[in-house]
Amino acid sequence: MTEPTEPTSPAIPSPDDDRVAVLAAYLRANEGRFTDEALARAARAAGYSDAELAAARGLAAPSWQAADRTIDAGPKKNNAVVAAVAIGYVIVLYVAISTSASASSDLSGTVGLVGLLLGVVGWAVLRNQEPSIAQGLGCGVVLAVMIPVVVIVVIVGICVVTGTYPTGG
Numbered sequence: 001m002t003e004p005t006e007p008t009s010p011a012i013p014s015p016d017d018d019r020v021a022v023l024a025a026y027l028r029a030n031e032g033r034f035t036d037e038a039l040a041r042a043a044r045a046a047g048y049s050d051a052e053l054a055a056a057r058g059l060a061a062p063s064w065q066a067a068d069r070t071i072d073a074g075p076k077k078n079n080a081v082v083a084a085v086a087i088g089y090v091i092v093l094y095v096a097i098s099t100s101a102s103a104s105s106d107l108s109g110t111v112g113l114v115g116l117l118l119g120v121v122g123w124a125v126l127r128n129q130e131p132s133i134a135q136g137l138g139c140g141v142v143l144a145v146m147i148p149v150v151v152i153v154v155i156v157g158i159c160v161v162t163g164t165y166p167t168g169g
């Protein structure tokens with residue numbers, strides 16, 4: 001049993017109606033399978049002129065009207081990686097801050113700021129090459145800043161509701 005093989009050159013459909021539309025459909029169907037030069041060479045060999053080829057390329061070009069065409073949105077993001085990186089970043093940052101706080105409170109502030117800056121720089125560097133990791137770092141930075149803010153707001157809310165206010169002295 002032999003397996004089907006790819007054709008060695010693109011096959012041109014026989015033009016019955018609109019030659020440019022037929023050629024455009026051919027270009028769309030074979031896009032990515034053959035180089036533009038090979039497609040143009042096969043079209044010329046089938047009797048298409050350069051003007052017809054240019055018009056067909058214009059029709060075959062991706063547009064917002066072509067519902068059957070998918071536009072490459074770039075690298076895909078993996079949400080599991082995003083979540084894992086964000087959670088891991090927050091945990092590592094908080095552990096580093098807590099560990100450095102045992103040595104010095106000034107050192108813990110420095111470690112926190114450097115950790116946040118490294119997260120922002122990591123996001124900026126990786127956002128085009130590794131979008132999942134970059135988004136995870138970005139979300140981790142936001143979480144690392146927002147978790148203490150939310151905790152403080154909740155504590156203040158509890159104090160307001162219970163009627164206990166801290167006194168200055």
